[in-house]
Amino acid sequence: MKVNLGIGTYRDENGNLDSLMVVRRAEYMLAKNLIQTxxxxxxxxxxxxxxxxxxxxxxxxxxxxxxxxxxxxxxxxxxxxxxxxxxxxxxxxxxxxxxxxxxxxxxxxxxxxxxxxxxxxxxxxxxxxxxxxxxxxxxxxxxxxxxxxxxxxxxxxxxxxxxxxxxxxxxxxxxxxxxxxxxxxxxxxxxxxxxxxxxxxxxxxxxxxxxxxxxxxxxxxxxxxxxxxxxxxxxxxxxxxxxxxxxxxxxTEELYQEWILDVRRMYNRIQTIRQKLYTRLNELGTPGTWTHIITQTGMFAFTGLNPQQCRTLVHEHHCYIPSNGRVNMCAITKENVDHVAESVHQVIVTLHRLSRHSSELSAIEMQNCQ
Structure with missing residues (x-):
């Protein structure tokens, strides 16, 4: 599975660009206006x-x-x-x-x-x-x-x-x-x-x-x-x-009220997926604190992942994320949230294990030199 976590557009629960019906209605009204030039x-x-x-x-x-x-x-x-x-x-x-x-x-x-x-x-x-x-x-x-x-x-x-x-x-x-x-x-x-x-x-x-x-x-x-x-x-x-x-x-009052509901719906989707990702990371026992996933707001989450972790996510798990660790929460859906969470978990655990092993080898080498 491939997931583009770096994209800068809002996506719906199916991962598609959300073309709001209220915009379609507005365009239809404009198309019917024969006076407009x-x-x-x-x-x-x-x-x-x-x-x-x-x-x-x-x-x-x-x-x-x-x-x-x-x-x-x-x-x-x-x-x-x-x-x-x-x-x-x-x-x-x-x-x-x-x-x-x-x-x-x-x-x-x-x-x-x-x-x-x-x-x-x-x-x-x-x-x-x-x-x-x-x-x-x-x-x-x-x-x-x-x-x-x-x-x-x-x-x-x-x-x-x-x-x-x-x-x-x-x-x-x-x-x-x-x-x-x-x-x-x-x-x-x-x-x-x-x-x-x-x-x-x-x-x-x-x-x-x-x-x-x-x-x-x-x-x-x-x-x-x-x-x-x-x-x-x-x-x-x-x-x-x-x-x-x-x-x-x-x-147009009718369209404006519809748009208000659209904005609320988009916001609720973002909040829901934040909670799902947070819950899954905790279920996996992923090292670190992940509360910031649900306390941050808007489309983006600053995960705290470092550049090496991000590169590993890209090359080994096909989770495409910029090196600063920013994730577009709208890119995560109910279909891929498990894959994203498990990929993050594996990357953190594996790199932590490798880092600890490298430190132990360095300590042994230092002892041998003495």
Whole structure:
């Protein structure tokens, strides 16, 4: 059996790409609309899409929105892999802050705060709004408040990556809490890179947007004038079809309610498979602690497997996993969960036995030399 654990897309219980019926319904509605044309969109994108996406992130009661201090521009979805390269090519100095504690399989929160304290004033801080990729570890609300305090005091600029809204808790509003806290409660200026690739399954439509929140409404038209220049020099105008799909889902009450249920269903599947993998590893008596499998959130689990263990999984068990040990939980199904768990178990036990044997041989050699 071969299992691709490194794939970056949501999969259903049969291992197939989940094409949501709500998207099909939206496309059917669009196909029946004889008034719709294929005319070029404005530089900033489809207005109905931008407005509905903005509401989804900030909420219907957002103070920032009511005071006209927020805006959004249609952009591409699924660009996270390129963030560091793009920033470097644009001339930015890129630094990393500590996030993952490989001993506790959780956030290195002390290290994170220390690195934020050391960041130069007015630095841009890239944060994941929820369902952190690759670790699956999100700050608690209390930790978000501590992060926000440093950002506010140090005059840092938060830039949220929101690619998995709904996948951390199953609730679209709950998963936007950190952004709403920064924007409305603290009135912080910020950017949000939003994507619908995962939670609507519209990967190839490449649909996302850039959301901006400011202190004053007068800043909005200034920002839009500048971002329009950037767009016109790069791709001139964004594609329409994906934006129409998302806009139709978000602005049609029946479809929106169906999508809410879809998001909850996808979240529940992820949680169920986490529990099954955790249970099976414990049944096998796999060395180590595996609680982090069920405490992490979102599509991904940071297993704690080292590069050698990952290579062995690939070459000897056909469980294809990146060397950092990140697993896409959606790639695991009821059909392959036993194979994955047993493969992990065998790799850990075998390599541990070989390592111990090697240490014993080294000790014997040292004694002989003496």
């Amino acid at each position: 294929k005319v070029y969109l404005n530089h900033t994108g489809l207005e109905a899409y931008c407005e509905s996406g903005l509401t989804l992130v900030l909420g219907v009661d957002s103070v920032c929105r009511k005071e006209d201090r927020a805006c959004s521009v249609q952009g591409l979805g699924g660009t996270g892999t390129n963030h560091e390269t793009m920033l470097k090519e644009a001339g930015f100095e890129v630094r990393e802050y500590r996030y993952w504690n490989k001993k506790t399989f959780n956030i290195d929160f002390v290290g994170l705060l220390e690195d934020l304290e050391d960041a130069p004033a007015k630095s841009v801080i890239l944060l994941h709004g929820c369902a952190h990729n690759p670790t699956g570890c999100d700050p608690t609300k209390e930790q978000w408040q501590q992060i926000a305090e440093i950002i506010q005091r140090k005059h840092l600029f938060p830039f949220f990556d929101l690619a998995y809204q709904g996948f951390a808790s199953g609730d679209l509003d709950e998963d936007a809490w950190s952004i709403r806290y920064f924007a409305d409660t603290l009135n912080l200026e910020l950017f949000v890179a939003q994507s619908f690739s995962k939670n609507l399954g519209v990967y190839s439509d490449r649909i996302g947007q850039l959301i901006a929140c400011f202190h004053f409404p007068e800043t909005v038209p200034i920002f839009l004038s500048q971002i329009t220049l950037v767009v016109s020099r790069n791709y001139l105008t964004p594609p329409q079809h994906g934006a129409e799909i998302v806009s139709t889902v978000l602005n």
